[in-house]
Amino acid sequence: MLSLKSLLSGVLAALLLMASGLAVAVPEIQHWRAANDVPVYFIPARELPMVDAQILFSAGSVRDDGKPGLAQLTNALLEEGAGDWSADVIADRLDRVGARFSASSRRDSAVLSLRSLADPRYLQPAVETVARLLKEPTFAPDAVERVRQQMLTALQERAQSPGTIAQDAFFKALYGDHPYATPPEGTTASLNALTRADIQDFHRRHYTAANAVIAIVGDLDRSAAESLANALVSGLPKGEPIPPPPPVSPVPASQTIRIPHPSSQSHILIGQVGVSRADPDYYALYLGNHVLGGNGLVSQLSQEIREKRGLAYGAYSAFSPSRQAGPFLMNLQTRNDQVDTALQVAQTTLREFTAKGPESPVLEEARQNITGGFALDIAGNGKLVNYLGSIAFYGLPLDYLQNFIGVMNGISLDQVKSAWQRHIQPDRLITVIVGGPALTPSSAPGT
Amino acid sequence: MCRNRFVALACWLTVSPLVALAATPVHEFILDNGLKILVREDHRAPVVVSQVWYKVGSSYEPSGLTGISHLLEHLMFKGTPNVPGGEFSRLIAANGGDENAFTSHDYTAYFQTLEKERLELSFRLEADRMRHLLLKPEDVAKEAQVVAEERRLRTEDQPEALTQERFQAAAYITSPYRNPIIGWMQDIELIKPDDLRRWYQQWYAPNNATLVVVGDVDPAKVRELAEKHFGPLPTSELTPPRSAVEIPQKGERRITVKTPAEVPYVVLGYKAPTLKTAAEGWEPYALDVLDGVLDGGNSGRISRNLIRGSQVAAAAGTSYSTTSRLEELFTLAGNPAPGRTSAELEQALRAEVAKLREELISPEELARVVAQVTATDVYQQDSLFYQGMRLGTLETVGLGWNKLDDYVQRIQAVTPEQVREVARKYLTDDRLTVAMLDPLPLEGRRPAAPGAAMDHAVR
Numbered sequence: 001m002l003s004l005k006s007l008l009s010g011v012l013a014a015l016l017l018m019a020s021g022l023a024v025a026v027p028e029i030q031h032w033r034a035a036n037d038v039p040v041y042f043i044p045a046r047e048l049p050m051v052d053a054q055i056l057f058s059a060g061s062v063r064d065d066g067k068p069g070l071a072q073l074t075n076a077l078l079e080e081g082a083g084d085w086s087a088d089v090i091a092d093r094l095d096r097v098g099a100r101f102s103a104s105s106r107r108d109s110a111v112l113s114l115r116s117l118a119d120p121r122y123l124q125p126a127v128e129t130v131a132r133l134l135k136e137p138t139f140a141p142d143a144v145e146r147v148r149q150q151m152l153t154a155l156q157e158r159a160q161s162p163g164t165i166a167q168d169a170f171f172k173a174l175y176g177d178h179p180y181a182t183p184p185e186g187t188t189a190s191l192n193a194l195t196r197a198d199i200q201d202f203h204r205r206h207y208t209a210a211n212a213v214i215a216i217v218g219d220l221d222r223s224a225a226e227s228l229a230n231a232l233v234s235g236l237p238k239g240e241p242i243p244p245p246p247p248v249s250p251v252p253a254s255q256t257i258r259i260p261h262p263s264s265q266s267h268i269l270i271g272q273v274g275v276s277r278a279d280p281d282y283y284a285l286y287l288g289n290h291v292l293g294g295n296g297l298v299s300q301l302s303q304e305i306r307e308k309r310g311l312a313y314g315a316y317s318a319f320s321p322s323r324q325a326g327p328f329l330m331n332l333q334t335r336n337d338q339v340d341t342a343l344q345v346a347q348t349t350l351r352e353f354t355a356k357g358p359e360s361p362v363l364e365e366a367r368q369n370i371t372g373g374f375a376l377d378i379a380g381n382g383k384l385v386n387y388l389g390s391i392a393f394y395g396l397p398l399d400y401l402q403n404f405i406g407v408m409n410g411i412s413l414d415q416v417k418s419a420w421q422r423h424i425q426p427d428r429l430i431t432v433i434v435g436g437p438a439l440t441p442s443s444a445p446g447t
Numbered sequence: 448m449c450r451n452r453f454v455a456l457a458c459w460l461t462v463s464p465l466v467a468l469a470a471t472p473v474h475e476f477i478l479d480n481g482l483k484i485l486v487r488e489d490h491r492a493p494v495v496v497s498q499v500w501y502k503v504g505s506s507y508e509p510s511g512l513t514g515i516s517h518l519l520e521h522l523m524f525k526g527t528p529n530v531p532g533g534e535f536s537r538l539i540a541a542n543g544g545d546e547n548a549f550t551s552h553d554y555t556a557y558f559q560t561l562e563k564e565r566l567e568l569s570f571r572l573e574a575d576r577m578r579h580l581l582l583k584p585e586d587v588a589k590e591a592q593v594v595a596e597e598r599r600l601r602t603e604d605q606p607e608a609l610t611q612e613r614f615q616a617a618a619y620i621t622s623p624y625r626n627p628i629i630g631w632m633q634d635i636e637l638i639k640p641d642d643l644r645r646w647y648q649q650w651y652a653p654n655n656a657t658l659v660v661v662g663d664v665d666p667a668k669v670r671e672l673a674e675k676h677f678g679p680l681p682t683s684e685l686t687p688p689r690s691a692v693e694i695p696q697k698g699e700r701r702i703t704v705k706t707p708a709e710v711p712y713v714v715l716g717y718k719a720p721t722l723k724t725a726a727e728g729w730e731p732y733a734l735d736v737l738d739g740v741l742d743g744g745n746s747g748r749i750s751r752n753l754i755r756g757s758q759v760a761a762a763a764g765t766s767y768s769t770t771s772r773l774e775e776l777f778t779l780a781g782n783p784a785p786g787r788t789s790a791e792l793e794q795a796l797r798a799e800v801a802k803l804r805e806e807l808i809s810p811e812e813l814a815r816v817v818a819q820v821t822a823t824d825v826y827q828q829d830s831l832f833y834q835g836m837r838l839g840t841l842e843t844v845g846l847g848w849n850k851l852d853d854y855v856q857r858i859q860a861v862t863p864e865q866v867r868e869v870a871r872k873y874l875t876d877d878r879l880t881v882a883m884l885d886p887l888p889l890e891g892r893r894p895a896a897p898g899a900a901m902d903h904a905v906r
Contacts, residue, residue, distance in 0.1 A: 025493065047491050050825050079745070087755055091745035096815045098822025117822050146758055149785050153761035156709040157782075160606055160889060262707040262889055263604040265596065297524075297533075298540040307533060310592035313600050333600050365541040372543015376560050379492035380829045 026378065026401045029388065030222065034229040036209035036236055041392040042216045042225045045381050049118045051218030052385040053127075055134070055232060056393045059110035059206035061184035062245045062323070069151060069186020070194055074202045075105035076147050078112070081138035090129060099126035106184055108245075108323045109393050110206070115382075118219035127231050134207060135235035139199050151191055158185065163333070166267040166434040169257050173430045174273060174327055178248050208239020215388035217381045248273050248325040256431040265333045266435030270346055272424060274328035277321040277394040284411050284419035285319055285328075290366035291358040292350070293317025293330060298369070304349050305332055311342045317350075323394070328424060336436035343431070351426040357417030371405045473838065473848060474666035481654030482677050485838050485848055486666040489831055495662030496831040497569040498558040499577070500839040503650035505630070506552040506623040506773060507688050514630015515638050515646050517550040518587075518594055522643060523557065524548075525586040527579040532586065535572050542568055550628055553772040554843040560832070563663045567672055573658075574676035577651055587640045595636065598629050606708035606884055614714045614882035615776075617702045622693035622773055652683035657842045661835045693718070693774050700880045708886035710761075713789040715796055716776035718878040722769050722846055731769040732857045733865040734777060734873070738767045739816035740808050740866070741779070741799060746815060748799055749779075759787050759795045772844045777874065789883050803870035807863040820858045 030042040061071045079101065080087045094101050099122070100115040112134065116126040158164040168183050175181035186194075214229050250273050275282050286294070293301035293316050305315035312332045320326035330350065334342040358366070378384055378401065391400050474486040504516050526532030539546045545560040559569040602608045612627050619625035629635070658677065660669050696718055722731050742749050742765040753760040763781025779800070783792040827833050842848040 045491075048825060048828055050829070088746070088751055091750065092815070095744040095746040096811075096818055098818040100822075100826070115826060117825060122822070146755065149758075150754075150761050152785055153710060153782055160707070160709045160886075162604060263599075265599040265604055295540055297536050306593055310589035311596070313593055313597035334596060335599065365537070369540045369543055372541075372562060373545065374543070375492060375494050375562050376543070376545055379494045379831065382829050 026404075027384070029391070029398045029401070030225075031398055032226070034214065034226070034232075035234040036238060038209050038212045038214055038229070038233045038236075039392060040214045040216065040225070040229045041388050041398075042220075042222070042229075043384055043388060044220060044222075044225070045217050045384070046219050048381065049219050050381065051114075051116050051118050051123060051216065051220060051228070052381050053114045053116075053218075053228065053232070054215045054385055054389040054392075055112045055130075056213050056215070056389055057110045057206055057208075058108065058211050058242050058323075058393075059202075060106050060108045061182065062107050062179045063202070063206060063242070064179060064182060064184075064186075067194060067198060068182040068190040069184070070190075070198055070202050071110060071206075072105045072184050072186065073144075073147060073151060073191070073194060074199045074206075075103050075110045076151070077139050077143055077199060078103050078133045078137050080143035080147060081140045082133035083136040083138070085132070087143065090133060093129045094126060097122040097125050099129075101126070101130065107180055107326075111389065113385075123228070124231075127228055131232050131235055134232070137203060139196055139203070141196060144196050144199065148191055148194070151186060152188060155185060155188055155191070158183075162261045162263045162265070162267045162434040165259060165261065166269050166432045169259060169434070170269045170271065170329070170430060170432045171327070173255055173257055173432065174251065174271065175248065178324075179245055180248065180322070180324070180326075204237075205239070206242065207236065209233055209236040210239040210241045212236065213389075213392035215385055215392045217385040217388060245324050251428050251430060254427065254429050254431070257433070259432070259434045260438040261435050263435045264335065266336050266339045266433050267331075267333050268339065268343060268346070269329060269331055269432045270343075270350070270429055271327050271329035272429055273325050274319040275321050275423060276323060276325050277396075279321065279325075281419040281423060282319070282321050283407055284415045285423060287363070287367060287370065287408060287411050288353075288358060288416040288420050289317055289319055289328075290370060291362055292353050295366055295369055298365075300349055300353060301330065301332070301346065304345050305334075305342060309341075309345065311338055311345070315346070339433060339436070343433070347426070347429075350424070350429075354420050354424050354426050357413060357420065360413055363413055363416065367408060367411075371408050374405055474670075475848070476670050476673070478653065478674060478678055480678065480680055480682050481652075482673070482680075483657045483842065484670060484673050485657065485659045485842065486664065486669045487661045487834055487838065488664060488666065489661055489828075489834065490663045493563045493663050494560065494831065495563045495566050495660060495664050496558060496560045496835050497566060497573070498556055498659040498835045498839050499573045500554055500556045500657040500659065500843045501650055502553075502655050502843050502845075503555055503646075504551050504553045505626055505628040506691075507650075508623065508626065508630075509688075510626075511634060512638060512642055512646075513626040513634045514594070514628075515634075515642060516555050517629050518591060518635065518638055519643055519646055520548045520550045520555050520557075521590045521594060522582060522586060523576055523580060525583065525590065526581050527575050528581065529575055529579065530572060532581075532583075535576065538568060538572065544569075552624055552628060554840065556839055556843075558832070558835070566660070566664065566669070567676075570672050570676040574680060577653065577656065577677070578680050580647055580651070582640055582643050582647065584640045587638075587643060591635055591638065594629065595632065598632060598635065602627070602629065603632075606704075606706050606710075606886070607712050609706055610704045610712055610882050610884040611714060611780075613702060613704050614716065614880065617700055617882060618716050618718075618776055618880035619693055620696075621691055623691050624693075624771075624773060624775075649683060649686070652685075653677055653680045654682040655685055657839060659835045659839045659842075661831045661838075691773075696878050699876050701882075702880075703883050703885050705885045705887055707889045708884060709889060710782050710884075711789045711886055712780070712782055712884035713793050713796075714778060714780040714882045715793065715800075716778040716880050717800075717874045719767060719775055719777040719873045721771045721773070721775050722850060723772055723844060724774050729857070729861065729865060730869050730872075732854075733861050733869040734767055735769060736808075736813065736816050736858060736861045737803060737866050737870060738765050738777070739819060740803070740812050741765050743816055743819050748802075749781075749796075752799065753781070753792075753795050757795060758784050759792050760784055763792070763796070770840050770844055770846065776880075793881060793883075800870065800874045803867065804874065806867070808866050810863070813861070813863060813866075817859055821855055824855055 301315040315332040317330040476484040548557040761784040838848045
């Protein structure tokens with residue numbers, strides 16, 4: 001049972017850090033285009049005889065086009081049959097070489113991940129399998145029906161969880177008519193309406209070379225990595241590049257949504273439209289958020305909600321930068337009768353942070369956590385390939401990893417404060433509270 | 448392991464089987480005060496993981512004090528005379544570190560991940576809180592509230608977790624595994640500072656701990672640093688709890704859990720031996736192979752036969768841990784597919800178990816499990832944390848850190864006959880407990896009318 005722990009702000013201990021002074025050996029990214037022009041990002045890691053590869057497509061739920069759940073259903077069906085291989089054959093081909101494969105789909109991207117031993121006797125069959133299910137998925141009617149039923153069960157599970165009910169309500173309120181508003185998991189009505197033709201059409205338009213990027217980390221030399229990339233995508237049709245999703249409009253006014261649920265705790269989400277991955281303010285906001293609620297129990301939200309008042313087990317905040325502006329979100333859970341207190345503390349903490357900005361020593365400690373911890377973030381092939389996948393998908397610079405610490409060290413307190421004030425308006429927040437009995441009109445919220 | 452990518456089927460806290468690492472050797476030292484130190488070098492990145500493992504967990508707790516080990520874990524961050532409350536976490540964070548702690552049935556462990564030059568900070572702070580915790584009453588009161596919120600979050604409001612908790616309580620009569628790690632709510636609220644002080648003084652001592660260090664370090668220097676910080680600490684007189692062996696089960700047991708939910712859920716558990724308790728040394732390995740045959744990847748029998756074949760399950764999976772200190776449960780659990788019932792899913796799971804008792808697994812299935820175990824052995828070396836976790840777990844449950852060094856060979860040596868034998872011996876109806884989640888309506892879940900639930904207040 002993992003449990004995050006505590007922290008009190010205190011005297012800045014003198015023995016502390018020189019985080020920025022430490023040399024972190026950051027691996028160089030090799031970059032080229034595979035057959036079909038697909039961009040490839042590669043970091044050799046020769047210590048362990050294994051390979052991690054990801055293929056990412058702009059094929060997340062933002063492409064659902066009024067049919068929520070379509071991107072996820074299509075993605076899930078890839079391993080359910082390809083060419084003359086049944087789902088059983090595909091599973092056998094991957095498992096008998098000890099490969100780990102997963103397909104997933106969120107709002108922006110669809111990701112296929114493969115982990116394999118580097119020995120070609122194991123790697124090659126695994127890569128051939130993934131290439132074929134990308135290129136020739138069968139979308140057999142019985143598989144479509146079965147996976148649809150699985151997704152419907154998953155929706156029911158979401159409906160029994162106050163946390164996911166809150167998430168869905170928050171995105172709906174935050175994004176209105178934007179495609180980010182709908183749940184990637186779909187709705188009961190939308191899932192039931194999806195047809196095999198919808199799925200085939202979605203696959204044909206999105207799983208193309210023009211819409212793909214590849215990230216590879218592992219025990220390969222350059223030419224072996226080139227062969228791997230080519231083997232994965234050479235069968236894909238060229239396709240058309242897909243335009244970015246529409247920009248996101250800011251929240252016009254504050255809104256509070258209360259949803260009753262037979263739970264002993266209420267889940268509280270408070271947030272706003274944040275920033276896109278390309279927004280230059282992202283780094284300053286990220287650094288500032290590390291002070292507010294992104295640095296575990298050391299952050300102000302945890303201090304105020306958990307450490308000083310014992311109101312919640314976890315209280316966090318985060319920006320989730322996306323192709324277009326992703327959300328800024330604060331999140332906590334508390335016993336139903338403490339909702340008003342917790343809500344007020346969270347709002348006050350955000351308002352004061354936005355108005356005053358962080359104090360200098362606190363900002364420096366947050367910065368040192370980020371820069372001093374960067375070596376940890378990239379230690380391991382599994383961690384590196386996720387970084388590389390994001391760099392590839394969002395087209396971040398090749399020296400992103402090399403520059404990260406320098407960028408973090410270059411942000412001033414004033415930049416944090418002004419970026420925060422440009423992007424966060426504490427008087428225009430979406431607040432969602434799920435839990436407790438239905439309120440009578442006279443006890444409706446109001447702060 | 449759990450199958451169905453959409454349904455977050457609640458699983459027990461089990462990782463994939465603990466697997467041997469062929470990699471670098473482990474250096475073992477013991478200080479004069481009894482602290483055992485295990486060091487494994489991994490020079491891939493300039494990083495180190497440091498973990499302190501205590502031989503105490505929920506299975507050591509007497510009734511009325513369930514959850515005391517976990518509550519004490521929380522309070523370990525609340526300060527000593529030298530390091531005020533919260534300072535521990537602040538120092539680690541400001542040095543670019545990651546930290547956390549976890550409690551299990553059999554252990555309580557604390558860890559930091561740091562840039563390698565900062566290992567001493569971790570040792571200094573961990574040595575300090577090993578013997579000098581303050582345990583102020585006001586901190587105890589507040590932290591008990593936090594743990595109560597944690598329990599609401601993880602158990603009370605999670606229908607499947609709640610079912611699992613009641614399932615464990617029903618499966619065991621005398622074993623302390625019947626109690627939840629986090630404790631029963633009434634105990635969490637009533638534990639006194641004096642209870643915690645006694646618990647701390649009894650178990651938190653160098654002669655009841657193992658220090659595990661994995662990363663870009665020199666073992667001799669680690670030893671020197673450990674001597675400096677942990678060496679002066681006094682020992683405790685250890686009085687291990689009287690062994691609480693589970694009495695033999697006399698027939699199948701069943702419970703129903705009624706709680707607001709949407710999706711039915713069924714759990715089946717058979718009493719099964721672990722590496723500590725097995726009559727024959729090979730039995731847990733045969734059970735691990737059996738586990739892989741049922742649920743090792745999408746080609747396992749559960750995915751193939753129950754999710755894809757008969758489509759009786761929307762999600763299903765198994766769970767079994769060979770490294771528990773006491774007798775364990777081999778469990779199968781799942782959600783019936785829409786239109787199918789929990790009873791049908793239970794029958795289908797029992798039919799799969801019956802097949803294992805009656806027929807030999809195929810050579811292809813055995814080869815597939817061996818291939819997966821062999822590959823996993825390599826993949827797990829990618830994580831420093833996992834490497835430390837394995838050493839710490841094995842040492843702390845009393846198996847010795849090198850118990851699974853030959854894991855791959857032991858799995859390779861398992862025969863189809865042995866798999867059938869453990870199925871016949873352990874996966875029998877008289878050793879079985881079944882729990883069913885019976886969903887009550889989620890009344891009041893949906894807002895009555897759009898206007899009533901929406902409000903443009905907050906200012």
